[in-house]
Amino acid sequence: MNQIKIGRFIAACRKKANLTQMQLADKLGITDKAISKWERGIAMPDTSIMLELCNILGISVNELLSGEKINMEQNNQKNEQLLLDMAKELEQKNKTIWSSMWAIMIVSMTALLAGIFIAAFLIPEGVWQLVTIVGVCVLFLIPCFYALKLEVSVGAYKCSHCGYEIVPTYKEVMMAMHRGFTRHLMCPKCNKRTWCKKVLKK
Ligand SMILES: [Zn+2]
Known part of the structure; x- marks a missing residue:
């Protein structure tokens, strides 16, 4: 925050409103010395009277703190750009998680098959062979659960009836029948059970 700039801005706005330091001070119930201090950039208006000051001067708190008039259109554009950038970043992140999930599944699937x-073929038939196969299967469940966790945290399923994006619980994901990227889920919005397509959460 540039106090000098803010001070000059306050002075300019006060003059534009046709007020003397004394008149503005009276309206705010403070001394004109305080106003003089703001305008010289020695002190900042108290947060408790900032809103009232802005109302009197016909400016926003944002403008007061930046020490200049903010073009509304420019401001909106800036905010929109910011939102857009954030959305893009999120999408990128989702995609990264999504592809790492597939990598995990492929690697663990290969490991499972190799293990079995x-x-x-290499362990003679018997208890140890059984133990190894069960062990490999149990190990396989770990990345499965991890992938499931990622799936629930990243994705949503689009209801094919009303378009609502369903975020299912672990249980629902595990229990639901699936066919590739679609799952048979109950939509909480329209209460219809449909084949819901996987979508990335925005
Ligand atoms: Zn629906």
């Missing part, structure tokens, strides 16, 4: 293959 090794157990079936």
Whole structure:
């Protein structure tokens, strides 16, 4: 915050409103010395009277603190650009998680098959073979749960009836029938069970 700039801005706005320092001070119930201090950039208006000051001067608090008039259109554009950038960033992040989820699934699936293959062919039939196969399957569940967690945190499912984006719970995801990227889910909005397509959360 540039106090000098703010001070000059307050002075300019006060003059534009055809007020003397004394008149403005009276309206705010403070001394004209305080106003003089703001305008010289020695002190800042108290937050408790900032809003009232802005009302009298016909400016926004944002403008007061930036020490200049803010073009509304410019301000909106700036905000929109900011929102757009944030949305883009989020989408990128979602995509990254999404692809890492597939990488995890492919690697663990390969490991599962390799494990079962090794157990079936290299370990002689018996208890140890069974133990190894069960062990490999249990190990396989870990990345499965991790992927499931990612899936629930990243994605949503679009209701094919009303378009509502459903964010299912773990249980619902596990229990729901699935077909590729679609899952048979109950929509909380229209209460219809449809095949919902996977979408990335915005
Ligand atoms: Zn629906």
